[in-house]
Amino acid sequence: MTDRPFHHGNLRAVLLEEAEAVLRQDGVDGLSLRDLARRAGVSHGAPRSHFADRQALLDALAERGFARLTTTVQRALAHDEPLRAQFDRVAHAYVDFAVDDAALMELMFQAKTAAASAAVGEAATRLFGTLDAAMGPADPDDGTGARERFTLLFAASMQGIAALVASGRVPRARADALVDDAMEAMLTSDLGARAVTRH
Amino acid sequence: MTDRPFHHGNLRAVLLEEAEAVLRQDGVDGLSLRDLARRAGVSHGAPRSHFADRQALLDALAERGFARLTTTVQRALAHDEPLRAQFDRVAHAYVDFAVDDAALMELMFQAKTAAASAAVGEAATRLFGTLDAAMGPADPDDGTGARERFTLLFAASMQGIAALVASGRVPRARADALVDDAMEAMLTSDLGARAVTRH
DNA sequence: ACCTGAACACCGTTCAAGT
DNA sequence: ACCTGAACACCGTTCAAGT
Numbered sequence: 001m002t003d004r005p006f007h008h009g010n011l012r013a014v015l016l017e018e019a020e021a022v023l024r025q026d027g028v029d030g031l032s033l034r035d036l037a038r039r040a041g042v043s044h045g046a047p048r049s050h051f052a053d054r055q056a057l058l059d060a061l062a063e064r065g066f067a068r069l070t071t072t073v074q075r076a077l078a079h080d081e082p083l084r085a086q087f088d089r090v091a092h093a094y095v096d097f098a099v100d101d102a103a104l105m106e107l108m109f110q111a112k113t114a115a116a117s118a119a120v121g122e123a124a125t126r127l128f129g130t131l132d133a134a135m136g137p138a139d140p141d142d143g144t145g146a147r148e149r150f151t152l153l154f155a156a157s158m159q160g161i162a163a164l165v166a167s168g169r170v171p172r173a174r175a176d177a178l179v180d181d182a183m184e185a186m187l188t189s190d191l192g193a194r195a196v197t198r199h
Numbered sequence: 200m201t202d203r204p205f206h207h208g209n210l211r212a213v214l215l216e217e218a219e220a221v222l223r224q225d226g227v228d229g230l231s232l233r234d235l236a237r238r239a240g241v242s243h244g245a246p247r248s249h250f251a252d253r254q255a256l257l258d259a260l261a262e263r264g265f266a267r268l269t270t271t272v273q274r275a276l277a278h279d280e281p282l283r284a285q286f287d288r289v290a291h292a293y294v295d296f297a298v299d300d301a302a303l304m305e306l307m308f309q310a311k312t313a314a315a316s317a318a319v320g321e322a323a324t325r326l327f328g329t330l331d332a333a334m335g336p337a338d339p340d341d342g343t344g345a346r347e348r349f350t351l352l353f354a355a356s357m358q359g360i361a362a363l364v365a366s367g368r369v370p371r372a373r374a375d376a377l378v379d380d381a382m383e384a385m386l387t388s389d390l391g392a393r394a395v396t397r398h
Numbered sequence: 399a400c401c402t403g404a405a406c407a408c409c410g411t412t413c414a415a416g417t
Numbered sequence: 418a419c420c421t422g423a424a425c426a427c428c429g430t431t432c433a434a435g436t
Binding site: 033034044054 | 408410413417
């Protein structure tokens with residue numbers, strides 16, 4: 001009791017870590033500032049020094065989520081493999097992330113969060129940029145925006161598969177096959193051929 | 200004040216309608232049983248007679264959402280058009296629904312809701328069944344489950360596009376083109392050719 | 399069967415005060 | 418700069434009581 005210093009020194013980081021654990025277990029509804037303060041052993045007003053309100057904490061969680069997903073995707077791209085294998089790897093990593101951290105993923109792609117925080121928006125942009133880079137250098141002669149359209153299509157497909165699986169509407173066992181079907185359709189399409197310049 | 204009958208007579212329906220309006224304006228977080236009771240002019244305990252708890256109301260909203268989306272899709276299919284035009288129509292209707300009622304859509308595809316209510320699950324199954332029927336009679340000789348896989352791919356694509364647009368990560372103006380790209384890729388794929396038997 | 403109203407525990411947020 | 422603790426308004430849920 002008395003040996004705890006007045007200044008926690010680490011409170012912000014501890015709150016975020018505890019919040020991520022709670023998020024995984026009980027979802028966003030289970031997330032309470034007062035409960036987090038209790039877990040960290042500080043008074044209920046203490047979090048206010050690090051997060052203006054509950055939404056600010058949620059924004060910070062979403063931002064960290066985008067950062068973590070981005071490094072996950074980057075790691076998946078770091079393997080020296082044929083292009084198709086890399087796409088598959090990225091797609092599966094993306095879906096796994098979304099299923100394992102479903103509540104966090106919801107937070108990341110909520111209209112409310114998107115509108116509120118610029119930092120979250122930038123973190124999201126970095127993720128999409130990473131996906132874009134996976135396709136190799138852009139073809140400057142293409143006037144149809146094939147590259148950008150393909151990135152969106154890729155992101156949308158994974159997002160949709162992740163949503164259906166995370167929500168339980170599609171069994172997790174079918175996720176991998178669904179990802180493969182989506183990759184096959186996208187990569188063999190005209191748009192895919194025009195967008196992907198790396199071979 | 201005194202001319203209001205003791206039995207509201209219509210309370211359940213009124214609560215649901217008010218809830219849908221609040222959902223559209225303020226999202227799930229703005230939804231409070233006490234506030235709904237106030238809007239309906241009843242005491243704060245009254246909703247309990249119709250919904251066991253807050254989650255039960257949310258489940259009922261999700262169920263109604265699936266029902267409404269199903270009829271929307273059915274209406275889109277009722278036009279006498281070439282197959283491709285029908286698919287486009289369904290896809291755009293689906294995405295429009297998801298964008299206009301983003302908060303409701305989140306409710307419909309939340310892990311929590313899916314686990315909780317069987318009625319919601321059945322409503323979701325009816326929606327997927329409607330999508331399936333749009334493809335014409337299934338080919339009994341196909342042993343790869345192409346039909347079911349295509350339905351999932353179709354649903355996942357629309358779900359993903361809707362999620363990206365509703366969250367604001369993709370501007371709404373790009374939604375239509377994105378839907379077209381997705382339709383084109385899916386329908387021209389091998390899987391699409393095997394799954395769709397109606398011509 | 400449906401609704402009222404008091405009661406309880408919990409929460410987010412504010413703010414003066416402490417270190 | 419960071420944290421405490423009281424205060425306030427709000428909420429979900431429970432439940433005895435009324436009609």
